[in-house]
Amino acid sequence: MFKRLRNKFIILNMTIITIVMISAFAAIYIITYGNIQNENQIKLTNIAMxxxxxxxxxxxxxxxxxxxxxxxxxxxxxxxxxxxxxxxxxxxxxxxxxxxxxxxxxxxxxxxxxxxxxxxxxxxxxxxxxxxxxxxxxxxxxxxxxxxxxxxxxxxxxxxxxVTESYNILSQLLLTFGAISIVMLFVIFGISLFFARRAITPVEIAYEKQKQFIADASHELKTPLAVIHANAEALYANKTETIKSQQKWLDYIATETDRMGKLVSDLLYLAKTDSEAINSELAPFNISHVVTDVLLAMEAVVFEKGITLSQNIEPDLIVNGASDKMKQVVIILLDNAVKYVNENGKIEVTLKKSRNHVLFSVENSGGGIPKESLPRLFDRFYRIDASRAHDGSYGLGLSIARAIIENVGGKIHVTSVQGESTTFILELD
Structure with missing residues (x-):
């Protein structure tokens, strides 16, 4: 499909450029021909007079x-x-x-x-x-x-x-245009092929991502649906039992329903973010307070896991955005750091002013991220573990974080040293 689309693009591009080139050469030739004929006529008229x-x-x-x-x-x-x-x-x-x-x-x-x-x-x-x-x-x-x-x-x-020499000049001009046209067609073909590949590549990537998204979403929905169906069958098999005696089946159904609800909610949020421009209702807020509040809320979890948490938060830093959404991003990054830090490891949180930007970073010690996985880390449903063993997440957290940051005109990227640490960095205005 994409090969056919690329070929159509090349043919269309070459056709348009060829028509323009031939029209330009034809115009030059016709003008030159007319000028030479007029000059010869004037010269012969002067002779006659x-x-x-x-x-x-x-x-x-x-x-x-x-x-x-x-x-x-x-x-x-x-x-x-x-x-x-x-x-x-x-x-x-x-x-x-x-x-x-x-x-x-x-x-x-x-x-x-x-x-x-x-x-x-x-x-x-x-x-x-x-x-x-x-x-x-x-x-x-x-x-x-x-x-x-x-x-x-x-x-x-x-x-x-x-006027033989005049016609020889016109013939030479015609031959020159022909030679230039042949050379230009090869050059135009090469350029068209290059730009056709560049133009089609994003479409092909988007198409492949869409197919992968459908496959991933189907996979994520398949498991809870299967669990709900199995538990419903168990309830139907014991129709005479009381609700209390079959509470565990109902709890399983409720749990999986909650999971599906969270998944659908996250997907709707991403779809909404993709279809909107940068929010015009953004307002300045104190990001130092947001980060501090999230750190206080997560202290118990960090302490329970024996993680060393160090923080370097500059006070009263103001950025433009939505404080509730930014809080969600901070929670996603800290939760991600806690989940993948090594045993008795260390998490370092930094918030500081750097020139005209505010930088927020979360670094955790641990096994790090393979180099080949870094470019896809923010893709929806992407997990480094290809086995898809369920760990309570769907691989949408980082996608949501990137969507929020890009929606306020910021940047997010990740660096990792395998076997040592991983650092997520936000750049905000």
């Missing part, structure tokens, strides 16, 4: 029947342009060019330009691209040939400019 050199004769070609006259508009860029004069029946009358091209090339260029039926366009001849512009005109051309001097009517003058 240059001053006319009338009656400038060019030496006749003795080996060709076509006599030439140097006439017409002089291009601004002689290295990449030429012009032709076209008479009636599309006859090529004259060529004005400084390019080393054959007569067939000039004739082919003229034919392609005329047959395009466009005033200006791009034609291709032998791998070269030429931009042409046709100017209609009404003039007479003076021709000096073997038979003497004569005049011919000029209908059109066509200007050509070599």
């Amino acid at each position: 240059s001053p006319i050199m009338m009656n400038s004769l060019v030496k006749s070609d003795e080996n060709n029947n076509t006599d030439r006259v140097f006439v017409g508009k002089i291009p601004n860029d002689y290295s990449s342009t030429f012009s032709v004069l076209v008479g009636k029946n599309n006859k090529l009358l004259n060529v004005h060019s400084y390019l080393d091209l054959t007569e067939d090339t000039y004739a082919q260029a003229t034919k392609l330009a005329i047959s395009s039926n466009k005033e200006s366009a791009v034609i291709s001849i032998d791998g070269q691209r030429w931009l042409f512009k046709i100017n209609s005109m009404n003039a007479n051309l003076i021709i000096k040939g073997k038979s003497g001097v004569s005049q011919a009517a000029v209908l059109e003058q066509i200007y050509f400019m070599d």
Whole structure:
């Protein structure tokens, strides 16, 4: 399920980024293409509008029947342009060019330009691209040939400019975009895969925790329900007995009912805490008094177990929160310390001011907590002992403590030295 979700995330991410990238490259290409075409058109227009050199004769070609006259508009860029004069029946009358091209090339260029039926366009001849512009005109051309001097009517003058380099630039730009796109797709795939895994991991963890929570809650409820059912069956088996004679069965049922009630109450509290933001009704209170009151209440238990209790409580420390909830946290941590301290061990409670925070810590000597168990210690129903031997708790106390502390904007964490001690530390504002 999560693999499919991750793949969908990657596909969606790559599709969006690819569309954006292609759109950006296409926009750049279209703008560049338009700019180059406009520049070429402007350049060719300037050539077409240059001053006319009338009656400038060019030496006749003795080996060709076509006599030439140097006439017409002089291009601004002689290295990449030429012009032709076209008479009636599309006859090529004259060529004005400084390019080393054959007569067939000039004739082919003229034919392609005329047959395009466009005033200006791009034609291709032998791998070269030429931009042409046709100017209609009404003039007479003076021709000096073997038979003497004569005049011919000029209908059109066509200007050509070599734009092969411009198109090569566009082709190179297109190839560059293609190469960049391929490289970027691999990079985007790697980045998408990385972030997809990071995005899906919390969902997967939450899903696994939810499954574990259901399994744990079912397990915890299964035992008291089984006990209640067994004792109810015992009552049904002895219908003629008095209530007093079957008191022990009723006591078992009441005990397990109380346990279930406490479990359900704790779960409801955690659910309520998860669905609420930080309480807006928090108020300053004296945490020194809260800790002192809890320690006084637990002195008898500590003394009975032969535990050494040392305390270092700074007086009149004020924090923001709910005093009753904070008292519950202190009770949970002290009860936890008493439960897991070693025989004739030691518990040390500290409450002090540290810069802008108040630190509360409970340290108990004992076997400590395995390193691999520390990250899961605050998970619901988690117990270090995987056998789940019932010790009167459900593994919800530390989860409730963390929920209360985080609900007032505080922090809670645990450190442990295996075989020596365990310390729970609260950081409050």
